[in-house]
Amino acid sequence: MRATLLVCCGSLVLGATTSVVACASSSEAEPPTTPASSPDSGGDNIQPADGGPSEPETGTDAAVDGQACSAAGWCRTTLPDEELVVRDIWPIGDRAFAIAQSSVLGIKVLEWEEADATWNYIDDGTQNDAFGKYTGGIWAPNGDEIYYAVDPGYIYHGKRSQPPATTWSWTRQKLKGNSLGDDIDRPDGYPYYSALNANYPALGVWGTSADDVYAWFANTIYHRTGVAGAAPEWVPEYTADDASASTEHIYFLAAAGTGSDEVWFSGARTTAPSSGACAVLVRKTAGNYQRIADGTLTSSTSRCTAKDGYQLIGGTEGWLTDIHMPSANRIIGLKGARDVLDVVASGDGYSVSVAQVPTSLVRKPLNSLWVALEGPWLSGLGIVVRSKSNVWDGGSFEISTVAYGGAALNQSLHRVRGTSNTNLWAIGVHNALHKTSP
DSSP, rough: OOOOOOEESSSBBSSSTTOOSSSSSSGGGGOOOOOOOOOOOSSOOOOOTTTTSOOOOOOOEEEEEEEOTTOOOOOOOOOOEEEEEEEEEEETTTEEEEEEEETEEEEEEEEETTTEEEEEEOSGGGGGGGGOOEEEEEEEEEETTTEEEETTTEEEEEEETTTTOEEEEEEEEEOOOOOSSSSSOOHHHSSTTTTEEEEEOOEEEEEEEETTTEEEEEEEEEEEETTTTTTTTEEEEOOOOOSSSSTTEEEEEEEEEEETEEEEEEEEEEETTTTTTEEEEEEEEEEEEEEEEEEETTTTTTTTEOOOOOBBBOOOOOEEEEEEEEEETTTEETTTTEEEEEEEEETTTTEEEEEEEETTTTTEEEEEEEEETTEEEEEEEEEEOOOSOOTTTTTOOOEEEOOBBBBBOOOOOOEEEEEEEEEEEEEEEEEEEEEOOO
């Protein structure tokens, strides 16, 4: 039976005593990874400290239309350069847009066309002019227009030229007006995330349509807005500037929504130098922002307590790095690299259920979540995990094998994302895997 708690916005704590754990108990949770001596700087050295796979995984070889595929139907596409580390992907229709980087090429933007099953570069190269040390995600409202974010706080906007031309035109704007100042230091936009033992971008872009686009950088949310008839600018709309000490930081990390009147943003309130954190969740409705969840970390117990006036999502620490909105008033997110949250808004209250991916299935932390109607998908170090049943009510997670040739994929998959269970991508170090079978 689903065990949740419905509360009104106020001082009650959500999830601290009523969370549902699917297939694992809270005692199975791994302790935070010991910080590496040199966190990931954005190149292709993105393995956790021990460099090992999530678990020994072997699979029966398969073939789909002549491609090399795993038994679960994950097929390897050919990248234009082998050294690419693909950081994010946005599929739309029979296309997909991806952002990648390497120590040789810098940051690159690619397009996949299903018609000829190829990846092609579409950027203009300027993203590597004196900046571009890390990427901050990619988003597309349609097949002819994309946005991507790049260090140190720039948002690129690209449009496809009219046929028969095949080039793209690009403009870029820097996010300004942040409470930390216009020239934000790199750690402010690329903080260390202990659960993954790597740096993680607090920089991104997402929208509900071509005319309703948001970005975030460090502790500020921006909205692309036309001011007095002029060209659109990135206008700061919400800043979480209530850090209680110089060692405390607030970061926004992801966004989701169903339309211009229902947009959510997730993030974390962290405490240096441990980088332990409590989840932050902000909702925008009817043009107004409301912070739903926020907490303060108790370092001695690695647990969070609700800040005055806010709710708490789960009692344990963890960044809320990914959120998806499968239906109105419902958010599914990944917290602390292992907990899958189900947050449901009802009237003035919110209920929360937590399903933990068990360490008996996946030993390493997970770094990405995407949700289909059938359930969540997650990716990590050489692994993809899915659920075909309700994991908040007795269902279980299972591995969707990416192994090919009888060997594990010993490389990180930074993102799993799709449009359906028959158009799904898992991308990462030297890999862009495409799944088109059920």
